[in-house]
Amino acid sequence: MARSDTDHRIRDLVEPFNKKGVEITDATTFAGDLEFDSLTVMDFVAAIEDEFDIIISMNQQAEIETWGQLVDAVEALKPVGN
Template sequence: MADRQQVFTQVQAQIAPFNKKGVALTEATTFAGDLEWDSLTVMDFVAAIEDEFDIIITMNMQAEIETVGQLVDAVIKLKSA
């Protein structure tokens, strides 16, 4: 499995087209607060992440993921399942 930094870099690349405000990304960056994404943006982004990593992120998981770091953890968990 890819290491955490590699997954973080891939997630950053997926966030870039949606990062309209040019927010500097860290593990603590929040999707709703820092990036100010609406629900449609979130759905488009989740689809991009699912395609990139060939995973399925359930609605329950989406509800629990608030930061970039939490998303990286979820991707790693799903890829190793």
């Protein structure tokens, strides 16, 4: 699956969390632009983990600040063929 496909799948997942309808780019930040609090981040990460059958560690989560970093991290963690 191409990075663009991963990006699209994650965009579908973020929709219910994006309460303000922020336009998402690779530079969009979760804390600043989307105004995610820690509970929202946990719920969003759980949805991503379920969708892609991956686990994003707490250390990895702490390093992910932008949409592009998230998509790249999911790409790196995905099982082959997912």
